[in-house]
Amino acid sequence: MSTPHDVQHVWTADGLRLAVYTHGDPAAPTVLCVHGYPDNASVWDAVAERLADRYHVVTYDVRGAGASTAPRERSGYRMERLADDVVRVADAVSPDRPVHLLAHDWGSLQSWHAVTDERLASRFASYTSISGPCLDHVAHWIRSGLRAGNPGRLLSQSAHSTYIGFFHLPVLPELSWLTGIGGLVLGAAERVGESGRPRVRARRAMRDFLNGLDLYRANMRDHLRSPGRRRTSVPVQVLAPTREAFMPDGAQTAAAEWVPDFRFHRLNGGHWAPRTRPDVVALRVGELIEEVESGRAPATRATPRPRRFAGQLAVVTGAGGGIGRATAFELAEQGARIIAVDINEETAARTAELASLLGPGAASYRLDVADGAAMDRFAKWVRSEHGVPDIVVNNAGIGIGGSFIGTTPADWERAIDVNLWGVIHGCRAFAPMMVENGGGGRIVNTASAAAYLPSRAYPAYATTKAAVLMLSRCLRGELADHDILVTAVCPGVINTGIIAATHFAGTDDCAATAARERLARLYRMRGYTPEQAARRIVNAVDRGPELLPITSEAHGGLLLSRLAPGVLRAAARKAPPIE
Incomplete structure (x- = not known):
């Protein structure tokens, strides 16, 4: 596993301390990795190991996870706060050069919020998202299906995301983690798509499970009820695991309508690809970085409809x-x-x-x-x-x-x-x-x-x-x-x-x-x-x-x-x- 040669702290706008870990040469292009729920920065260890010989790889524990401190109020998990954290870490580790963003699960959701904010987008040279769409894009995608008389999108997303409703219940989600029942269910979900592959064991603490519940409770309703029109000129690639348990392909390709320079690639495996398929993740990320850094990225072109094979x-x-x-x-x-x-x-x-x-x-x-x-x-x-x-x-x-x-x-x-x-x-x-x-x-x-x-x-x-x-x-x-x-x-x-x-x-x-x-x-x-x-x-x-x-x-x-x-x-x- 990659061992970070430097550990530092970055302070957020509301006074929280984020634990930041760096790997590789600081003079190389920076890859900033943002983890999801219920993980911490260790989910990126295997990917960082494969990228650190070419890039400056930075991982961090998001607020409330790992060694980072947690906000006192649920509002501290609002998407705006999370996106601001991404930029603050980017400013600290690469002040003079845009970073290449790599995110998974909830890390992707908050990273989408950052790259689609016109005030923040200049801090990012590219963005690779794994198993995590922009909430606003998904809401528009579902609504367009309903307007066309097709409820299939809503039904498909609902079938993949029944756990979100559970996480909004009082007390029961916390009890499921504390009693170990939730861990058994999570373990079964993690095995989807991992047959025949060596597993990298997750290193999680109970606070990762409990604090992260407020990610759902603080953000889901508002963004799905009143979605914004979030566009970006940042080159984006979406990696969609073929055995994804929580996110249908359509929800992830919905971003093509809002991102002129969009790529979509399947990835053979399950939801936790950063741990189970680090070689493939590192390969795809490296390809995009080299394309952007060399200036070979194609000129952006607006299209009137989503493109199913964008970037393929x-x-x-x-x-x-x-x-x-x-x-x-x-x-x-x-x-x-x-x-x-x-x-x-x-x-x-x-x-x-x-x-x-x-x-x-x-x-x-x-x-x-x-x-x-x-x-x-x-x-x-x-x-x-x-x-x-x-x-x-x-x-x-x-x-x-x-x-x-x-x-x-x-x-x-x-x-x-x-x-x-x-x-x-x-x-x-x-x-x-x-x-x-x-x-x-x-x-x-x-x-x-x-x-x-x-x-x-x-x-x-x-x-x-x-x-x-x-x-x-x-x-x-x-x-x-x-x-x-x-x-x-x-x-x-x-x-x-x-x-x-x-x-x-x-x-x-x-x-x-x-x-x-x-x-x-x-x-x-x-x-x-x-x-x-x-x-x-x-x-x-x-x-x-x-x-x-x-x-x-x-x-x-x-x-x-x-x-x-x-x-x-x-x-x-x-x-x-x-x-």
Whole structure:
């Protein structure tokens, strides 16, 4: 554990003494850590140990916790007092330079209050929040849902926060801590999301439990009943544990509406991430600090709606057109940075250029996904230049039609190389780094409704797509413990450019041209656009379903494959061959 090389005291405006602990070189950028309830500064020990070799890390016991003194009246726990304490500590440990704020739980609530106060915001270079939203943002988020006739937000937050009502009761909360019953409940909550990981034991005193109850009693009602409009220009990232027991994702992303420079990252684990996932917390904090200190932070851009993937990095292959390009645009509009990949360098660059107009930024890369060594080089470049992706969309593919007998070994090899090996290469290149990064993530592999709809007209294509579907299902099981969800997309008939580029094996040029024209006419008549498909795909990324059929025929075919596979086999026998 990190041992502070200096302990000092900072006095608050109302005469309380805050115990402040410092780690690392005072000349380095300062990271100021604010703990939550019922913790004290020791919750940050493991994180401080990992950051102190690069930064000046400062932790402190908030008023009433640890070695800090407690106010006599409940009003001493008001949010304004807490936010002022944050600034007083920042002024004491880094008087000439803004600090990088890192906060958890109730520490996040009071830190939000500080960074959204225009009088105080200049003291902060960046802000990383873990499991703690701005109370005012949450109140506006719930109210907007109710105005839209959707009580789900209120119900979701209430289900996660039943303990808050209990903490407002007289006497009973104190008795629960004093009798040990509350400790047993807390211990169970702390074990959520910690399976298989070594635990750093919490060091708490009874005063941490008892005094901190007034945090809830002094603040909750006023801020939820009469929320302010709290904005900030400080770069903010929210780390949301995937097994968070007390806070739904929506409440934490609600801040995107109020913070132009906003990032949202999942973190594989439970609520007490500073103790259970210190490596991941330190990594994310370090990435943001380096971005801000180097001046690489993107220019802030106001958006008319919250962005679900703000600050996340998405790699999309086959992004030069069709579903790939539309998915890149949709992700960019939702706040993701895009790496647009295609074998055609010009179309990839055009996708990146347009995506950068919709979102925080984009880059392009020319790549043949069938080349495993090239994919490995690309993945190393992404990690070095842009970081570990949060979302990987393995979309690149080719069409191939024709009978099995007419399909040559070379045709099979090309179909397998692109449609199957391209997905395998993408998963092999990015899944290990996503696991190592510990932030969870999403892998989306484009299969096809042909994966479960047999046909004599496209056996090579259907075989490769069926393999992608099974690969995705297997990989989903393997990566589930790391909170990396794998989805196989089965689009159906989407009006893209794939037909024009489809190779028809075993046919002459005239027959192939006629087949393309017939299929292109069918796809145009169906009229389902890549943009519609992309919206479905991106809307599903958060949920991470195992299988995502897009069109009605894809849904219908899936249902028949499960309930009446004989009907599909009969249809496959009767379908006319391509001649």
